[in-house]
Amino acid sequence: MSELLSAAEVSARLDQLPGWSSAEAGGAALTRTFKFDDFKAALSFVNRVGDEAEQLDHHPDIDIRWNKVALTLSTHSAGGLTERDFTLAHRINDRVGTSSD
Numbered sequence: 001m002s003e004l005l006s007a008a009e010v011s012a013r014l015d016q017l018p019g020w021s022s023a024e025a026g027g028a029a030l031t032r033t034f035k036f037d038d039f040k041a042a043l044s045f046v047n048r049v050g051d052e053a054e055q056l057d058h059h060p061d062i063d064i065r066w067n068k069v070a071l072t073l074s075t076h077s078a079g080g081l082t083e084r085d086f087t088l089a090h091r092i093n094d095r096v097g098t099s100s101d
Contacts, residue, residue, distance in 0.1 A: 019093065
């Protein structure tokens with residue numbers, strides 16, 4: 001099982017992760033909403049995120065709307081945030097850039 005990050009570690013890592021924020025009090029999850037031109041672009045993004053998630057064997061919660069996709073990351077088996085969540089968030093940012101909000 002992955003080791004939980006402390007509140008200070010989560011805060012420090014969030015400072016290096018453009019567009020993402022703490023989704024819950026206590027830092028138990030990360031969230032970011034991405035905006036797109038249309039539904040097709042949003043679906044394409046979800047597929048790219050799925051590829052990254054499969055490579056890491058770490059899967060986000062995904063809420064898809066017409067032109068928006070909200071992602072929430074947490075290591076459920078650990079009960080909060082671990083390094084795996086930040087690794088996936090960085091990979092997602094690398095795939096789409098940091099200006100999609």
